[in-house]
Amino acid sequence: MQLADGTTIKNPTEYEEILARTLSELRECPAIVVHRGALVVEPDAVGENGMSAAELAAEAMEVFALLPELEGVVVDPAISESAPRFRRISGHWRGTEEFADLGGEFRLPQFHAALFESAPPLAWEGTPDDEREFLAQFREIDGHPHAGTGVITSVRVEPNRTPLEIWVWDARIGALQMDLDYLGYLSALALTKGTFGWQYLFTDANLAGDDFHHTANSLRSMLRFFPELFPQHDYTALQERLEARL
Secondary structure (H helix, E strand, O other), X not given: OEOOOOOEEOOOOHHHHHHHHHHHHHHHOOOEEEEEEEEEEOHHHEEOOOXXXXXXXXXXXXXXXXXXXXXXXXXXXXXXXXXXXEEEEEEEEEEOHHHXXXXXXXXXXXXXXXXXXXXXXXXXXXXXXXXXXXXXXXXEEEEOOOOOOOOEEEEEOOOOOOOOOEEEEEOOOEEEEOOOOHHHHHHHHHHHOOEOOHXXXXXXXXXXXXXXXXXXXXXXXXXXXXXXXXXXXXXXXXXXXXXXXX
């Protein structure tokens, strides 16, 4: 797979192709302006002799064994074999003119690298100890650094649990578990293009509440316009999810 900057990835994984195509679809859509977009490949994965996703994962897992905070954490083999070899892929975009209600952002680090990072600073001085311990298990895998919504998605590094849980955090309501594993998250993000609020379609949140007024409008706009803008994708299941939460 050759990227726009000329970088070559040998034997691309399904999810590398899906995410690279997602960024291309946004950039090529005349109704959308991508304000910021980046796709940076891990240096060890570049070229004919680049390491496979499984090889990069194996190196990471060796280091896991040396870190007390990751003791007992199990990464699903499917992730190790398929996680994109992108150091970062990100996009911040808005719709134009009649599509001005559309907007979104995503910023995905390489999965195994994200596990080595510190937990995002979600606790405050009044946070109970049990919740503080729970939040300390979070590792950020997606967020909105440019839009500044304060919403982030994390994988929970809980020992001896597979698949690892995915949680979305919103300062207004706290953490909600998503009905997705990591690879499912990548597939859903590719479908939604990171539209603001899409993660709540995969939680038990009631989107009819006042806290989710803007989120519900964002999702309605996505499902009104995306079938026209991206006809190669099927949005029926997302429409059903939205209706079930309103």
